[in-house]
Amino acid sequence: MSNEAVVMKNVCKDFKVLNRHEGLKGSIRDLFSRDYKTVSAVKDVTLTVDKGEIIGYLGPNGAGKSTTIKMMTGVLEPTSGEILVNGRTPYKNRTENCEHIGVVFGQRSQLWWSLPLIESFKLLRDLYMVEQKDYEEMIELYRSLVDIEPILHKPVRQMSLGQRTLSDILAAFLHNPDIVFLDEPTIGLDVSMKSKIRELILGLNKEKNTTVILTTHDMGDVDALCKRIVIIDEGTKIYDNDIEHLKNYFGSYRTLKLKHADDSWEEMLIDEKTTDVMDVILEKQKQQKIKDVKILEISTEEVIRKIYEGGAK
Amino acid sequence: MNPKRLLSITRAGIMEALHFRLGIFVTLFANLIYLVLVYYLWKAIYASSGSDVVNGMSFTDTMIYLILATALFNFLEMFVVWDMSRSIQSGKIVLDLLKPMRFRKYTFWSYTGNHVVQFVLTFIPTFIVVMIVTKGAIPMGLNLLWFIIATVMALLINYNIEMMVAPICLFTESTWGINIVKETIVLLLSGASIPLAFFPEKARLIVSYLPFRAVYDIPLSILLGKSGSDTWSGLINLFALQCAWLIVLTIAGNLFWNHAVKKITVNGG
Numbered sequence: 349m350s351n352e353a354v355v356m357k358n359v360c361k362d363f364k365v366l367n368r369h370e371g372l373k374g375s376i377r378d379l380f381s382r383d384y385k386t387v388s389a390v391k392d393v394t395l396t397v398d399k400g401e402i403i404g405y406l407g408p409n410g411a412g413k414s415t416t417i418k419m420m421t422g423v424l425e426p427t428s429g430e431i432l433v434n435g436r437t438p439y440k441n442r443t444e445n446c447e448h449i450g451v452v453f454g455q456r457s458q459l460w461w462s463l464p465l466i467e468s469f470k471l472l473r474d475l476y477m478v479e480q481k482d483y484e485e486m487i488e489l490y491r492s493l494v495d496i497e498p499i500l501h502k503p504v505r506q507m508s509l510g511q512r513t514l515s516d517i518l519a520a521f522l523h524n525p526d527i528v529f530l531d532e533p534t535i536g537l538d539v540s541m542k543s544k545i546r547e548l549i550l551g552l553n554k555e556k557n558t559t560v561i562l563t564t565h566d567m568g569d570v571d572a573l574c575k576r577i578v579i580i581d582e583g584t585k586i587y588d589n590d591i592e593h594l595k596n597y598f599g600s601y602r603t604l605k606l607k608h609a610d611d612s613w614e615e616m617l618i619d620e621k622t623t624d625v626m627d628v629i630l631e632k633q634k635q636q637k638i639k640d641v642k643i644l645e646i647s648t649e650e651v652i653r654k655i656y657e658g659g660a661k
Numbered sequence: 662m663n664p665k666r667l668l669s670i671t672r673a674g675i676m677e678a679l680h681f682r683l684g685i686f687v688t689l690f691a692n693l694i695y696l697v698l699v700y701y702l703w704k705a706i707y708a709s710s711g712s713d714v715v716n717g718m719s720f721t722d723t724m725i726y727l728i729l730a731t732a733l734f735n736f737l738e739m740f741v742v743w744d745m746s747r748s749i750q751s752g753k754i755v756l757d758l759l760k761p762m763r764f765r766k767y768t769f770w771s772y773t774g775n776h777v778v779q780f781v782l783t784f785i786p787t788f789i790v791v792m793i794v795t796k797g798a799i800p801m802g803l804n805l806l807w808f809i810i811a812t813v814m815a816l817l818i819n820y821n822i823e824m825m826v827a828p829i830c831l832f833t834e835s836t837w838g839i840n841i842v843k844e845t846i847v848l849l850l851s852g853a854s855i856p857l858a859f860f861p862e863k864a865r866l867i868v869s870y871l872p873f874r875a876v877y878d879i880p881l882s883i884l885l886g887k888s889g890s891d892t893w894s895g896l897i898n899l900f901a902l903q904c905a906w907l908i909v910l911t912i913a914g915n916l917f918w919n920h921a922v923k924k925i926t927v928n929g930g
Contacts, residue, residue, distance in 0.1 A: 443761055444761075
């Protein structure tokens with residue numbers, strides 16, 4: 349058995365988009381237009397994910413994250429390149445591949461809307477042909493990880509967003525898939541629900557050694573769950589390493605906070621490789637009186653923001 | 662093929678359909694209003710024709726036919742076109758494509774629960790009422806069994822028509838228009854709104870070979886012992902027509918869907 353859950357080699361994905369014209373005249377012209385342009389959503393991405401790993405797949409909106417996830421699940425066919433998920437080419441045997449993966453899209457639910465959660469579970473059990481024994485074991489595991497009793501007999505449409513997301517994650521793990529894709533699972537959730545969901549994902553990953561590929565915009569998720577992160581921007585992979593490396597990968601940044609005479613704080617981000625923090629303080633002190641100084645380590649969020657805003661280039 | 666899977670999906674479908682029980686009562690009520698209208702309309706038609714039997718059908722025959730056609734319509738009605746175009750627009754189709762079952766099969770079975778509920782709660786009561794009111798105008802015998810077989814075939818044919826129209830909506834991006842066109846064509850040419858016996862000679866000949874007839878007219882004719890279904894050769898003819906169209910439409914539906922799924926997977930819908 350190979351140790352790789354996902355292997356992507358030079359994967360590209362182009363979309364053909366009609367060039368729309370402006371105004372009513374343009375709209376009429378578009379009716380007959382053959383004027384297509386090609387948009388590259390994913391450009392030459394090579395990526396390997398090991399079994400049992402939780403990786404954070406990050407990137408600004410429209411970077412190509414969802415497109416990559418869809419290619420890995422088999423819903424989208426890559427324009428070129430090779431993808432293997434658990435040794436299978438996902439888009440060629442989509443149905444078969446689906447038996448071994450689980451998917452959660454944070455914005456929509458795969459559960460049966462008007463039925464109690466337990467009915468959705470039973471249906472998924474039969475749909476994925478899970479043995480009764482394994483099913484019961486899984487439910488037991490769920491019980492030990494989260495308090496599912498209050499939601500088990502509740503119709504999905506009556507659930508809060510948090511409960512629904514929790515249910516969706518449980519549903520995605522029910523058939524004990526080798527790999528689970530979580531697309532923004534904590535979107536729109538409150539702080540306590542977020543931490544519950546993070547604990548649940550960690551617990552399931554640990555118990556079942558499930559590979560988890562997570563896309564998110566919440567750096568709290570990344571800090572809590574991922575050892576390794578992959579960042580893509582405009583379809584190109586720009587970072588792929590440990591989260592520890594990230595902080596000094598693009599320069600060793602520090603946040604410097606200065607308190608002025610009028611009690612206002614001034615904040616600046618300083619790259620220690622190019623500028624000396626002490627120099628900045630001295631410089632500022634010449635201009636005006638400084639009452640207090642704070643030097644903070646940069647947060648993941650800020651590093652990521654810098655990368656998204658073009659700090660990487 | 663795993664029967665447990667299919668039963669499980671049907672079971673969930675029944676539970677979901679029963680959840681919207683109010684909708685079923687509203688359907689029954691709407692049918693009642695529609696049937697009152699149909700009753701007076703045809704009463705006027707028969708009165709103006711001056712004879713009791715028009716085109717080989719008595720007033721009672723016509724009424725039974727139309728009432729049962731309405732009940733059958735409620736039972737056969739599918740919303741594949743609506744549901745699919747909505748899920749393509751919202752992107753929910755991705756989740757359906759990620760089920761460990763072929764999409765076409767999964768979609769079909771996700772409707773069966775609703776069919777079962779509609780059959781039991783609208784078709785059977787209507788049938789019983791018609792039987793009591795007409796005091797046995799519907800022959801009772803083997804024709805009931807043939808009717809059930811023909812209805813299952815009609816269900817499959819109807820599903821394949823839906824599966825052909827749904828991908829068209831994907832290309833035109835206009836669901837409402839296409840769906841109305843489909844609905845009107847099916848209802849008119851299948852004999853659900855006007856019994857085919859009332860069509861002009863030439864039109865009837867053409868319509869009798871089209872697939873739409875296989876959805877409403879054939880099951881009803883078999884039930885009522887019309888269109889030669891009271892003889893073995895007539896019955897076999899009707900079933901042969903259904904089978905032929907089922908095969909043709911299944912292949913065509915497959916082609917249309919495969920083309921659509923290609924568009925979804927290549928261009929993201």
